Amino acid sequence: MASKRRTPEREPTDRIVKRAPGERKRLTPELEAFAGGDDDAIWRREVRSGRLHDPRAVALIPGLKNSDARLVYDAHVARIRKAMNEEGEERLSEELAVAQSCAVYRGHSIVSFEAFVEAVLGLRVDRARALAKAGRSALGLPDNLTEAQIAIWLRAEAGVIEVAPEGRVEVRGGIMTLSMPLSRAAEALSAVGFREAPIARAGEGPRTVVDRPRGVPPMSAIVEREQRTRRGDD
Secondary structure (H helix, E strand, O other), X not given: OOOOOOOOOOOOOXXXXXXOHHHOOOOXXXXXXXXXXXXOOOOEEEEOOOOOOOOOXXXXXXXXXXXXXXXXXXXXXXXXXXXXXXXXXXXXXXXXXXXXXXXXXXXXXXXXXXXXXHHHOOOOHHHHHHHHHHXXXXXXXXXXXXXXXXXXXXXXXXXHHHHOOOOEEEEEOOEEEEEXXXXXXXXXXXXXXXXXXXXXXXXXXXXXXXXXXXXXXXXXXXXXXXXXXXXXXX
């Protein structure tokens, strides 16, 4: 009589392997904090950017007092007109480059560089753009300044010209130069420092934001709702 063949037993494929603590894959700090009860740990992140936190409903230029924005605007219009009438195209190109890069026209509630040069200065838009491009190259300015860089520049300018209207603030090749009469230097530098101090304090570290999607409740609320459901409270 033939013997019955036995089917060899297969080893289970799903085995639980208990690893030593040092070999276990750890959760990220955010997930560990979330598991420990920090509802917003997975949504929290640090932000370092060139944008400024300006809570005002109406800000002509972000990071700049509206009165300073108007002060700077008036000073730049005067300089541009002087360059147009007396100082030549090279100086005009630099002045237009600064006006465009720092959006100083917003200090008079003008929405664009094109509207500014055409309506206020009486220049053709194509010529003004070409001059501004040449001026940026001459001054070594990037195509786009951050909000923080613009605010730093224009706050310094507002502080100088508030005290010494003949003073200037220039940026060339990434180097800022403040010019003012020595007799008014202490007052002007004090005015500049007063304006720049808040930006310096804000730049001491990254800003933490919570990016929890709109409508997503905290995990503690979800857990509490589930517990009530299981108890039959709802």
